[in-house]
Amino acid sequence: MDGKLIAKLLLIAAVIGFCIHLATPLNEKIALGLDLQGGMHLALDVDTEQAVERKLDAMTNALRLEAQQQHLVIGTIQRRGMQILIPVPYAEEKAEFKRLMQRRYGQLELQDEQPELLVYGYTTYDIEEIKELAVGQALETIRNRIDQFGVSEPTVQKQGDRRIIIELPGVEDVDRAVELIGRTAVLEFRLVNENVSTRDALDGFLPENSEVLYQRHMDPQTNTEVDRTPFVLYRDVIFTGDRLLDARVRFDPQFNTPYVSITLDGEGARLFADVTGRNVGRRLAIVLDGHVHSAPVINERIPSGQASISGQFTMEQATDLSIVLRSGSLPAPVDIVENRTVGPTLGQDSIDKGILSVTIGMALVLLFMVAYYRLSGLLANMALLMNLIILMGLLAYFGATLTLPGIAGIILTIGIAVDANVLIFERIREELRRGASPRLAIEEGYAKAFSTILDANITTLIVAVILFQFGTGPIKGFAVTLSIGILASMFTAILCTRAIYELILVYKPIRKLSI
Numbered sequence: 001m002d003g004k005l006i007a008k009l010l011l012i013a014a015v016i017g018f019c020i021h022l023a024t025p026l027n028e029k030i031a032l033g034l035d036l037q038g039g040m041h042l043a044l045d046v047d048t049e050q051a052v053e054r055k056l057d058a059m060t061n062a063l064r065l066e067a068q069q070q071h072l073v074i075g076t077i078q079r080r081g082m083q084i085l086i087p088v089p090y091a092e093e094k095a096e097f098k099r100l101m102q103r104r105y106g107q108l109e110l111q112d113e114q115p116e117l118l119v120y121g122y123t124t125y126d127i128e129e130i131k132e133l134a135v136g137q138a139l140e141t142i143r144n145r146i147d148q149f150g151v152s153e154p155t156v157q158k159q160g161d162r163r164i165i166i167e168l169p170g171v172e173d174v175d176r177a178v179e180l181i182g183r184t185a186v187l188e189f190r191l192v193n194e195n196v197s198t199r200d201a202l203d204g205f206l207p208e209n210s211e212v213l214y215q216r217h218m219d220p221q222t223n224t225e226v227d228r229t230p231f232v233l234y235r236d237v238i239f240t241g242d243r244l245l246d247a248r249v250r251f252d253p254q255f256n257t258p259y260v261s262i263t264l265d266g267e268g269a270r271l272f273a274d275v276t277g278r279n280v281g282r283r284l285a286i287v288l289d290g291h292v293h294s295a296p297v298i299n300e301r302i303p304s305g306q307a308s309i310s311g312q313f314t315m316e317q318a319t320d321l322s323i324v325l326r327s328g329s330l331p332a333p334v335d336i337v338e339n340r341t342v343g344p345t346l347g348q349d350s351i352d353k354g355i356l357s358v359t360i361g362m363a364l365v366l367l368f369m370v371a372y373y374r375l376s377g378l379l380a381n382m383a384l385l386m387n388l389i390i391l392m393g394l395l396a397y398f399g400a401t402l403t404l405p406g407i408a409g410i411i412l413t414i415g416i417a418v419d420a421n422v423l424i425f426e427r428i429r430e431e432l433r434r435g436a437s438p439r440l441a442i443e444e445g446y447a448k449a450f451s452t453i454l455d456a457n458i459t460t461l462i463v464a465v466i467l468f469q470f471g472t473g474p475i476k477g478f479a480v481t482l483s484i485g486i487l488a489s490m491f492t493a494i495l496c497t498r499a500i501y502e503l504i505l506v507y508k509p510i511r512k513l514s515i
Helices: 003-022 048-069 091-104 124-149 174-182 198-202 266-278 315-327 344-397 404-433 438-470 474-507
Strands: 039-046 078-080 083-087 109-114 117-121 155-159 163-169 187-191 210-219 224-234 244-251 258-264 284-288 291-294 306-309 334-342
Touching: 039 124, 039 174, 048 078, 048 083, 048 091, 048 124, 091 117, 124 155, 124 163, 124 174, 124 315, 174 315, 174 334, 187 224, 187 266, 198 210, 198 224, 210 291, 224 284, 224 291, 244 315, 258 266, 258 315, 284 306, 291 306, 344 404, 344 474, 404 438, 404 474, 438 474
Parallel strands: none
Antiparallel strands: 039 163, 039 334, 078 083, 083 117, 109 117, 155 163, 187 284, 210 224, 244 258, 258 306, 284 291
8 A cells, every 4th residue: 555545544544533532522622602502692881981080080189189299279179070170379379380280290281271270171182092991991801800700702892982792601690790790890098087077977067078978788688788877088089999909808717707808019008008107096998889898997007008898798799899809990880781691592492403404404415415426425425524523623622612603604614515525526527538547537636626626715714714803703603613614624625535535446446436
């Protein structure tokens, strides 16, 4: 037997054996998409206007602290709409403040100047950039949360200017997933204003630099609010969750209840040590999404950068809180504009119909090939079965997600694989009509059909690669199965059937080819 033929047969056997090993069992190695195993589909709208307002609020707080540090005699700096109003009663202070703004806060432009008032704001270009960055940051934050939530093969993509589409296959606890994804998770550290009683504050006697926030007391069984405690807090934020380095669930050794331990980065630890050192005996409130979680008394300076968020948490609530804190806060609130659940029954129905369509399509192709090309058609059918084995094995190897469009790609692959064999068989027929021997007809048929098969498959493969690169979700599933199917069909049509022909000719020289 020819050495080249032995090498071909060994290669074919190795590839087929490897793919059979990979594809067993398929249900454990190939992930199913949302349309096949069920799950949830969400469409989120990012409130980009609030992203700009939050930037302006942060800038307003920074300007207040800057004015205090520079000992500038000015009024209360406040945001109104998309502008920051800075009362400056004295001309010297105004000139000094304008120089400060130009030197330290060049991203803000002077939009209006009155005798005792300066008005600053972002340019239209900066506002649009902030909005775009807010959507991008929200996309990454949500993706990080989902990754830590443990969903297999999620789809998170941007749609339009401010919308985010999320698909989570296999998710059963829909309410928990919605809460985890949509939670803003803005973490703030603020001092309690103990110069004002909560009774006076609730009656309306509240300083401009303070506000009332509440600590909610929840029933851990029903997760409903049963009581709330008011706190008077300074509006100035000492620092935010941007300084957060890590968040982990821990247990109180005394009561065996879960809480969230947070670790700050270097700058956050320095600020925390400075604030706790200067405010011993005062209360520091930990505020999350506008609600006070705890307001412990500062007993001593804390240089370690460690703090904790306690409350009446269940283990699941504490875990979810640690996830959203680790993945970062959303730059702006998100509204769920569409929440659609795909049940597993509907997914199983799609699988059954997909398998049925593949079975019917393949059966018709097999029958046609045998009826039209006789024994050569039988060889093509063997190659087609090898093609499916290789396809499923490689899908398992790459951990691809099988979707309903992916099944359509498999069906299309069957047609492409048969098309290559049809081209080869027709070339062989032409050579036989010219009087060539079976061996020469086979050699010439494969040689002349090769360039046509290569051109056709390469162009289709380019389209599949483009679909994979720029498509999302089910489109990618279609592109993956089509790409792998094209490569597998070229291998089986060009190498496998030819090797079988050569093997037959070695052991039994034939005068007439059944084609």
